[in-house]
Amino acid sequence: MNSIEQILQNIRPEFDFRTSSDFIEEGLLDSLDVVTLVSDLDRTYGISIDGVDILPEHFCNLAAIEALLAKYGVNL
């Protein structure tokens, strides 16, 4: 399990994020979970995700989150 999966699992331990293609649409994360996720990603990777990037499409699956982190120079 990579760090992003670990962070997601800490937020919603009852779900398996690897089997979901859209965390938001399938109800694994709501808007407040996304806020918690951003806070955890900021802290873990030493970045500050810009508020304008906090949109559902950037947090809907692992690939989207990885792409967002890459924008902030995070090499996974």
Place this chain on the structure above:
Amino acid sequence: MKFQFKDKRIAGILTILPSHEMTFLEEMENYNSPVNRSIKLKETMGYDRHRLVKGPVCVSDLAVHGLEYLFQQDLLRKDDFDALILVTQSPDYLMPPTSSVIQGRLQLKTDLFCMDINQGCAGFLIGLIQGFMLLDQPSIKRVVLINADVISRKVSPQDRNSYPLIGDAASITVLEQSEGAGIIHANLKMDGTRREALMIPAGGFRLPSSPETAVQVPDPDGNSRSLDNLKMNGSEVFNFVQVEVPPLIEELMETAQLGIDCIDAFLFHQPNRFMLQKLADKMKIPYEKMPSNVVEHFGNSSGVTIPLVTALNFRDRLFNKQMIVCFAGFGVGLTWSAMCLKLGPLNFCQMIDYPEPAIAPFKF
């Protein structure tokens, strides 16, 4: 839209907070959410405790309590102001205006301009702009601006999106003419196409309250609310603030010909700590210049949060000294507004409680 005001000042600020306090931990079991998830949310958003009215306490009760305090302490004279503006989203009645209720309860003079403004989180700025415009009239020497809301009465306790952050409060801000006070710059924008991002769907004439509108309905996130309750699209509001507020501040700074480093404090509306820190990061404002400690102590009381963050953090300093501050409010409407001005020394800058057990709510 840009505004400019000359020779006007804020003379005093008083905040009035209900003494009844509830903590996030006490209310956590109301939410359809596992404990660890709620705790993480508490830490991220800065939720801890909030002040709420109990029972039938209304906006005019908080306002009258505050004005009586100012009269008793001789900080304001009953016949020494010419306009009373009340900004609220939770009026005592649909009619008459609650400003008239306050005027009548305190037996204020009839030669008084009273008006209600229906505004929320940008309501302090809207009130200041309106108040300063009134001060351009030679007959108006002093304006009392009241911001007050008891919106917790319209929020479902089972709504994890809104209830933990909501607070009730009132503030009284005295505005007056002041020769040599200099220029105050402000700007304001509104976008009614996004009006449904923050709304109470029922209770007006479009959809009157009824047994049907009172039915609690669960949403996909596990929150439960009725059409009589506040409904907030958290993602849309968050994105609105992050997209619209930084350029608004930039425009204001350009107009005022000031840099970020010239401002002593950015006193912004207080939705939650996370949103404010993201704004500060974006605008490269040090956190210590943008306090975000209102929600954790008192909750988000709409238009009152700017006077509240001012009094909470700077009441001693402002009693003796002058600061250059930038106010900003953003929310329902959608509305966003900012103002840059010299603040202080103030005649008063205080916080008082509304002691609910001791004062019976007003009866018609």
